Amino acid sequence: xxxxxxxxxxxxxxxxxxxxxxxxxxxxxxxxxxxxxxxxxxxxxxxxxxxxxxxxxxxxxxxxxxxxxxxxxxxxxxxxxxxxxxxxxxxxxxxxxxxxxxxxxxxxxxxxxxxxxxxxxxxxxxxxxxxxxxxxxxxxxxxxxxxxxxxxxxxxxxxxxxxxxxxxxxxxxxxxxxxxxxxxxxxxxxxxxxxxxxxxxxxxxxxxxxxxxxxxxxxxxxxxxxxxxxxxxxxxxxxxxxxxxxxxxxxxxxxxxxxxxxxxxxxxxxxxxxxxxxxxxxxxxxxxxxxxxxxxxxxxxxxxxxxxxxxxxxxxxxxxxxxxxxxxxxxxxxxxxxxxxxxxxxxxxxxxxxxxxxxxxxxxxxxxxxxxxxxxxxxxxxxxxxxxxxxxxxxxxxxxxxxxxxxxxxxxxxxxxxxxxxxxxxxxxxxxxxxxxxxxxxxxxxxxxxxxxxxxxxxxxxxxxxxxxxxxxxxxxxxxxxxxxxxxxxxxxxxxxxxxxxxxxxxxxxxxxxxxxxxxxxxxxxxxxxxxxxxxxxxxxxxxxxxxxxxxxxxxxxxxxxxxxxxxxxxxxxxxxxxxxxxxxxxxxxxxxxxxxxxxxxxxxxxxxxxxxxxxxxxxxxxxxxxxxxxxxxxxxxxxxxxxxxxxxxxxxxxxxxxxxxxxxxxxxxxxxxxxxxxxxxxxxxxxxxxxxxxxxxxxxxxxxxxxxxx
Numbered sequence: 131x132x133x134x135x136x137x138x139x140x141x142x143x144x145x146x147x148x149x150x151x152x153x154x155x156x157x158x159x160x161x162x163x164x165x166x167x168x169x170x171x172x173x174x175x176x177x178x179x180x181x182x183x184x185x186x187x188x189x190x191x192x193x194x195x196x197x198x199x200x201x202x203x204x205x206x207x208x209x210x211x212x213x214x215x216x217x218x219x220x221x222x223x224x225x226x227x228x229x230x231x232x233x234x235x236x237x238x239x240x241x242x243x244x245x246x247x248x249x250x251x252x253x254x255x256x257x258x259x260x261x262x263x264x265x266x267x268x269x270x271x272x273x274x275x276x277x278x279x280x281x282x283x284x285x286x287x288x289x290x291x292x293x294x295x296x297x298x299x300x301x302x303x304x305x306x307x308x309x310x311x312x313x314x315x316x317x318x319x320x321x322x323x324x325x326x327x328x329x330x331x332x333x334x335x336x337x338x339x340x341x342x343x344x345x346x347x348x349x350x351x352x353x354x355x356x357x358x359x360x361x362x363x364x365x366x367x368x369x370x371x372x373x374x375x376x377x378x379x380x381x382x383x384x385x386x387x388x389x390x391x392x393x394x395x396x397x398x399x400x401x402x403x404x405x406x407x408x409x410x411x412x413x414x415x416x417x418x419x420x421x422x423x424x425x426x427x428x429x430x431x432x433x434x435x436x437x438x439x440x441x442x443x444x445x446x447x448x449x450x451x452x453x454x455x456x457x458x459x460x461x462x463x464x465x466x467x468x469x470x471x472x473x474x475x476x477x478x479x480x481x482x483x484x485x486x487x488x489x490x491x492x493x494x495x496x497x498x499x500x501x502x503x504x505x506x507x508x509x510x511x512x513x514x515x516x517x518x519x520x521x522x523x524x525x526x527x528x529x530x531x532x533x534x535x536x537x538x539x540x541x542x543x544x545x546x547x548x549x550x551x552x553x554x555x556x557x558x559x560x561x562x563x564x565x566x567x568x569x570x571x572x573x574x575x576x577x578x579x580x581x582x583x584x585x586x587x588x589x590x591x592x593x594x595x596x597x598x599x600x601x602x603x604x605x606x607x608x609x610x611x612x613x614x615x616x617x618x619x620x621x622x623x624x625x626x627x628x629x630x631x632x633x634x635x636x637x638x639x640x641x642x643x644x645x646x647x648x649x650x651x652x653x654x655x656x657x658x659x660x661x662x663x664x665x666x667x668x669x670x671x672x673x674x675x676x677x678x679x680x681x682x683x684x685x686x687x688x689x690x691x692x693x694x695x696x697x698x699x700x701x702x703x704x705x706x707x708x709x710x711x712x713x714x715x716x717x718x719x720x721x722x723x724x725x726x727x728x729x730x731x732x733x734x735x736x737x738x739x740x741x742x743x744x745x746x747x748x749x750x751x752x753x754x755x756x757x758x759x760x761x762x763x764x765x766x767x768x769x770x771x772x773x774x775x776x777x778x779x780x781x782x783x784x785x786x787x788x789x790x791x792x793x794x795x796x797x798x799x800x801x802x803x804x805x806x807x808x809x810x811x812x813x814x815x816x817x818x819x820x821x822x823x824x825x826x827x828x829x830x831x832x833x834x835x836x837x838x839x840x841x
Contacts, residue, residue, distance in 0.1 A: 134212040134247060136254075136273060137314075141167050146291050146317035153199055154294065154321040154337055161199040163317075169203040170210040188246045189214040189239065189256070193223065194302040197322050201301055202310065209254055209273070212246040216256040216268070217302040225536045226491070229266050230258060235443070250274045253440055257304055259395045259482070266487075268443030269395045279398035279437035280311040282421030286403055287340070287364065287389070291317040296341035298328040305342060305369065305480070308399040333359045342367045344480040345374060346509060352381045360386045365406030367391055368413075369399070369480075372468075372511050375414065382408045392416035392468060396452050398437045402466055415465035424458075424466060431458035431466065474561060476504040476512045481538050483514060485561075491534040497521050498550060503565040505543060505572045513577055515543040515568040519550040524582045524620070525603045528628070543572045546584035548613075571617070574648030579641050580628035582620040585613035590655040590684070592616040592840075597662030597690075597823075598769070599751065599762055601627030605659070608829055612840065616657070623664055625765025630758065635768055639671050646677060655684040657840065661825065663769060665691020670774060672783050683787040685839055689832075690734075690793055690800045690822045693807055694777030706772040713763050722752035734822040736796040741827050780810050788813065790839050794820030794827065813839075 141148070141163050153161035174190075190208060192215040194201060208215045222229055247254050250273040258266040283289070295313055297320045299306030313320045321338050323331035329351035332338050343351070343366050365387035368378075373390070381388060390413045391403035402424065404417035418424075422435020433452045441447035455473045458466050474485045485502035492500050498521040504512035518527060524546050531540060545568060547553075553563050567587050575581065582603060585592075592612060596602045602620035612618060622629040624638045632638060649656055660668050665688040672683065695702055716725040726748050730738050738744060780789045789812040793804045800822060804814045815835045820827035 135210060136212075136247065136250075137170050137206045137210040138167060140314065144291075144317040150291065150317065151319045152313065153202065154319060154335075157321075157335055157337055160322070161202065166203060166206065170207040172207065174204070174207050174211055174213065188212075188244065189216055189235070191216045191218055193218055193220045194300060195220050197297060197301050197306065205301070206314075209247060212248065214244070214247060214253055214256060217307070218258065219300065219302045222536055226534070228491075229487075230268075235268075244270070247273070250277070255307075256443060257302065257307065257395050267445065270440040270443055271398060272440055275398050275437050275439050276308075276311050277315060278421060278435070279308060279400065280315040282437065283308070283312050283400055283403075284316045286420045287367075287406065289313075289316045289318055289340070293318040293339045293364070294335075294337040295320045296323045296328060296332055296335070296338045297321060298323040298325045298331075298347070299342060299480075300325075304393075304395040304399045309342060329354060332363070336362075338362070339364050340367065342369065344369070345372075345377065345511065346479055348373065348381060349377055349509070352377065352384065352386070355384065355386075357384045360384060363387070365389055367400075367403070369393065372477075374508060375410065378413050379410055382410060388413055390414075390416050392456075392466070394452075394454070396439050396448065397433050398439065401433050401435070401437065404465070412463070412465065415461050415463070415467045417465050426458055426460070426466075429457045429459070429469075430454065430472065431456045431468070478504075478507075478512050478514060478538065479510045483512070483539070488514070488516075488535065488539050491539075492516070492527065492530050495530045495534075496527070499559075500527070501550070501553075501559060501561060501564055502541070503561050503568060505565070505569050507577050509577055513542040513572075514539065515545065515565075515572065516541040517545045517547055517550065517553075517564050517568060519547050520584075522546070524584060524606055528582065528603065540580070542575075542577060542580050543568055544582045545571060546582075547587075574645035575641060576644075578632060578637055579621065582628070583618060584620075585616050585618040587617055589615055589617045590657065591649055592618045592657045592659055593668075594618060594620050594659045595623060595661070595664030595668060596626065597664065598766070599626070599754075599758075600661075603627070605661075605825065608825060608833070609659070609836070611833075612836070615840075623667060623765065623769060625761040625768065626758075630761040633764055633768065635667075635773075638667075639674065642668070642671050643674055643676050646680060646683070650680050650682045653682065655682050657685045657687070658683075659687045659689075659836070660691060661689045662691055662822070665689065666694055666771060666774060666777060667769060669777050669780075669783070670694075672787070673777070677784055680784050681786055683784045685788050685790060686783070687790045687792065687836070687839060688807075688812075689791075689824055690797060691791075692771050692777075692800075693803055694774040695771050696776055696778070702772045706767065706770055709766045709770040709772065712766050713759055716755070716759065722755040723748055725755065726751050734797045734799055736821040738821060738823060738827060743826060747826070778806055778810055780807065780812055788839075790815065790835075792817065792824055792832065792835055794822060794824045796821035 148164040149162050151159040152163050152166055190213055205215055218230055244253050252272055253270040254273040255271045256268050258268055295309050297309050301307050321335055328347050332341050333355055367389045369391040387406040387408055389404050389406045391400045393399040393401045402416045402419055404412050425432040431454045438448050438450045438452050455471050456468050457470045458468050461467050476483050488502045489500055498519050500516050500518040502516050505515045507513045553559050571583055594602050594605050596604055601622050624632040624635055658668055791804050791807050791812045791814045793800045795816050795818050808814045817824045817828045817831045825832045
């Protein structure tokens with residue numbers, strides 16, 4: 131292993147002082163060119179670097195955990211010594227190891243005769259795509275590719291040693307890695323920024339002159355920044371997915387110059403780009419080639435040039451020519467406009483989402499096939515949705531998803547249809563038809579809520595929710611018969627189930643109000659099936675003035691829900707304090723089972739411990755508690771009844787809605803609430819051999835009441 135000096139040669143030929151900064155964080159120098167030069171001159175210890183133990187003398191796996199100077203030095207050090215770094219995301223490696231073809235790497239190196247880096251034309255880096263045809267593909271990239279792409283961008287944007295490019299994209303991703311290469315080749319610097327807070331870095335840093343942002347990041351900065359904040363910027367490069375023209379127009383109104391661009395891992399990121407401009411018409415395209423040529427054949431975009439990678443790790447050589455799956459056209463100014471894709475891949479924010487890849491992970495555990503399709507979303511361009519049929523349950527599919535998928539692959543809508551073959555067109559399942567159905571089901575919701583649904587897509591709507599420390603799918607098996615008539619939407623409260631990371635009750639309310647208003651425009655009746663905590667939360671939502679004229683809400687079913695807070699302010703404070711201490715004993719090392727046994731000794735749960743399902747319930751909830759306690763602690767106070775007003779006067783609810791109250795005779799506290807609500811016009815139903823949780827203790831009697839109400 132000899133020092134090839136590839137990177138050392140680049141640094142020594144820069145027209146800068148070697149003590150010039152390469153890397154900043156919080157406007158403090160983290161790494162100079164001199165320090166990088168010294169670090170990459172030391173012989174790398176492959177055993178220390180490669181925890182995967184898959185190295186040979188020509189390559190090593192380099193695991194990424196965060197952008198930092200250590201990773202940067204190691205990456206360039208390996209190349210300097212002729213060793214090919216294979217960049218992998220440690221998070222993805224742990225959660226979804228099948229996404230990397232690690233076992234096949236050695237065979238691929240032999241097949242493609244990949245050896246140590248001897249020339250600029252040799253493979254010098256391997257990066258993985260997001261996954262466009264099944265599992266992510268390893269892409270072989272040469273120094274010539276990397277340098278050609280970097281030089282093209284430097285010339286296009288006239289980058290000098292005075293520039294500083296904010297780096298928020300991960301360095302295992304081509305978008306992040308190429309920012310580093312551009313700065314290196316220009317003698318410029320880069321500033322580390324957190325992806326979720328890059329806007330603060332751009333605004334507050336005295337160094338940053340450029341940034342690469344996706345739509346969500348652009349939205350954040352445009353919403354908080356002033357025109358003065360943008361004066362120091364050359365501009366912002368957009369890429370990774372389509373950006374909403376309305377958002378671009380808002381950015382332009384603050385005199386922020388933008389550049390729309392197009393590229394891929396296989397083209398070393400940017401291949402086409404507009405100049406920095408405030409002309410919206412130009413920004414509706416992705417500009418023209420920065421280096422190389424483009425062709426459109428049969429509507430497909432073809433890229434040709436020195437920045438096109440060598441080829442795939444386990445596949446063909448590109449020979450400087452890349453046939454993309456993107457459809458394109460020329461606009462009136464001879465710029466390229468992307469009009470769609472020819473495969474099933476779609477984008478969610480800046481991530482390529484491959485449906486077949488997600489389906490393969492889930493289908494392993496199913497007796498039926500599931501299908502993934504995009505649903506429209508203003509903020510992320512698309513969200514992920516999933517469909518399967520009644521041979522499997524929503525609860526089982528959710529468990530497989532939690533066990534098998536990484537976070538950005540999680541569907542926002544999971545729908546159980548009656549028979550997946552109903553979407554068959556010829557010999558294939560029509561993804562277009564599925565997408566039409568699921569977009570219609572999700573209409574009115576945004577990216578803030580995760581939903582489960584089943585039943586008739588065109589039927590009247592039944593919204594189902596749950597109690598404290600529960601989830602809506604607890605009702606799935608119980609209400610199976612209702613699927614023939616209703617579209618059933620299972621919705622978890624903030625801090626619970628699939629919406630555990632949603633902390634804001636106001637955002638939840640707004641989501642539900644928007645959905646209800648949207649459904650009312652389609653002349654569909656809406657029904658609510660609620661229990662305990664969700665009953666009072668949804669009742670409060672229905673009291674919102676924005677729903678005062680809604681006339682399509684048919685039935686509101688409240689099982690053992692409190693009618694708000696009924697006593698004085700001193701009691702309100704005591705109740706809030708009590709709710710804030712619910713988990714104190716568990717946090718003091720109390721066993722989870724003991725916690726729940728104590729919880730169900732409350733008088734409202736009289737005799738629940740004698741029920742045949744009691745032990746199963748304790749075991750299930752005890753298993754959930756360690757991972758959910760942080761969310762439930764917040765929800766205990768955020769959703770506390772102490773935050774609510776007196777909800778007894780149900781005459782204030784939308785006109786025409788029938789209010790039904792189900793309670794157990796053994797729950798004396800809520801039986802009293804039933805009498806109070808009855809006096810205000812509610813229909814009440816008492817279940818004899820049950821306390822608070824009537825649907826668990828007397829499911830048949832509970833169902834009889836539901837059938838009577840919903841007919």
